[in-house]
Amino acid sequence: MRVTQPAAAPLPTRRSCPFDPPREYEHLREREPISRLAFPDGKTGWLLTRHEDVRAVLADDRFSSDRLRASLPLRQPTIRPEDVKARAGMLISLDPPEHTRYRRLLTRYFTVRRMRALTPRIEQIVDDHLVAMERSGPPTDLVRAFALPIPSLVICELLGVPYADRGMFQGWMSTLLRIDVTDEDAFAARDALKDYMLDLVTTKRAHPDDALLSRLIAGEGAAQGLPDTALSDQELAGIGRLLLVAGHETTANMLALGTYALLRHPGQLKLLRERPASVDRAIEELLRYLTIVQFGTVRVAREDVEIAGRTVRAGETVVASLSAANRDPERFAHPARLDVARELNQHVAFGHGVHQCLGQQLARTEMRVAFPALFARFPTLRLAVDPERVPMRDDMFLYGVHELPLTWDR
């Protein structure tokens, strides 16, 4: 029997429920776990929706992470020659051995132990914001009062970026995360962020402090015997931009969307309130259930590779859907259920393979402080508007809520 090749389709992006990925993923996972994907650049590639295949590809060095060689699943602003030049240090899009060099220099600043040591400072920051919320509300927008400022201040202190400048860089970053951004707006935001970070690196060279950027400039890694610790200004600025963006919107969206999800699942929130020690499991489950990297992550085949009975040709792009993988019933019992007590949660919300999130222990530490403190401080916390009126971030590369209006009894 001749098997007809289904036509390539664009990436599914339309959700029917704010917490679930688009329904098409479920059908694809069941019927066609590796399916033909049509990219906006006119090329055809593949979409992976099974946990096993997603993990396999992300851990396979026959695939490259170089986004310049990849087709991207949604239209993105034009890459200009100066943007290519400014990619130095942006390790998320680099392959080994280049990637390995940067990752080795940076990992020591994000270990489990280092992040634990940050806990008292994060507790202080969280408490300060809760006090301010109590003074000014109810109601309040959780995004502006809590979810964004906490990770923003934490990553600024860690990197040595002046928090007072947040009005500027938060705006540029948010422009760059819009899926419908125009070339004009993207260029302006990119250039502004690039210049800002290059200026900051120059300032740090002249007036070093105790934070990460200055430590990298000082070549701290050299004392530990790491090779190639000297970084150019372009590399430092690339690293600085990547870490600043990654440190902001990720945890910010998890805090706001996670709070929303828990408020909509009162039974689960009750479990969490009653057993604060279960917070670690709850965080892993929220990471899985919400998977804010909503459009997945791309890889390009360097050679022909067999996946799930199909041949991905050299040069073709594969989109690994993290959100589909995290709802795979082969891996997770009742995947559509938010279950804060779920054990052995092997989610791929932070990715997998050599690029698995550098800042994941920071994100976990922030969440394990922030969620319990928020729910303890406001026992009657609830939505201040109808759920239909909560603006979801369908239009952003990182999912979440644009605003989360909340209220409580004083």
Added chain:
Amino acid sequence: MRIRIDHDRCRGAGQCALNAPELFDQSDDDGTVVLLDDRPPPELHDSARIAAELCPNAVIRLVEDS
């Protein structure tokens, strides 16, 4: 059970140190894995298996005693 480490593959994600802190730590130098006990007592075998499962780079190999 014996734990074997393929250190060159490690990128310091920290899953092992997070999930099995009795068995794994991370180096202060480059954040990569430090094996604390290559012969874990039986009560830590499950933790070792979780760490091996969660490692994003297949650094940890477990050799079960036959």
